[in-house]
Amino acid sequence: MKLTSVTLAAALIGSAAFAAEVGPKEVKFNDDSAIEMSLTGVAGDAANGAVIMATRSKGNCVACHQITALSAPFQGNVGPSLDGASDRWSAGELRGLVVNAKMMFEGSVMPAFYRVDGFTRPGDGYTGKAGTEPLPPILTAQEIEDVVAFLTTLKDE
Numbered sequence: 001m002k003l004t005s006v007t008l009a010a011a012l013i014g015s016a017a018f019a020a021e022v023g024p025k026e027v028k029f030n031d032d033s034a035i036e037m038s039l040t041g042v043a044g045d046a047a048n049g050a051v052i053m054a055t056r057s058k059g060n061c062v063a064c065h066q067i068t069a070l071s072a073p074f075q076g077n078v079g080p081s082l083d084g085a086s087d088r089w090s091a092g093e094l095r096g097l098v099v100n101a102k103m104m105f106e107g108s109v110m111p112a113f114y115r116v117d118g119f120t121r122p123g124d125g126y127t128g129k130a131g132t133e134p135l136p137p138i139l140t141a142q143e144i145e146d147v148v149a150f151l152t153t154l155k156d157e
């Protein structure tokens, strides 16, 4: 009897966490181009966020930004240094910037990391026509939260 209720509770918690995830099309920006609510309701893992930011196939933020706290080589200067980013931006603004920087900076070259429509689609390898399958966002909701968690650690002393 006891085991059953524990299992049920675990199942309920699991589905509640799933239902709480905000999909790329449901993201709500406020008037300051910020997203106040967590996309997942699960606290971000800053250490994993640092890995994502330095990984070419994930955030690859270091291709355009210099970040002293990351030891990644060959950091770019297309965008501003992210040192002290959390002194300049709130967590909600940082989330908004990573989800879709074009909300804050119109025409930005920074990729929208949590978006599935509204951009030119890559063509099919054989026909050259745009594909029809929905493209997944570059980062998952939890990866966005992890990156935001790392960005909020970037303070100037």
Ligand code: HEC
Residues within 6 Å of the ligand: 053, 059, 060, 061, 062, 063, 064, 065, 078, 079, 080, 081, 082, 084, 085, 088, 094, 097, 098, 101, 105, 107, 108, 109, 110, 111, 113, 147, 151
């Ligand atoms: C293709 C280049 C490019 C990539 C990749 C890129 N950014 Fe940016 N980012 C920019 C540019 C350029 C700006 C400056 C705003 C503008 O004018 O577009 C910017 C601005 C920002 C800002 C605000 C700058 C400030 O004042 O602190 C943050 C925060 C930021 N980016 C975070 C990230 C994160 C996190 C990633 C990876 C997940 C990332 N960027 C990937 C180009 C890039």
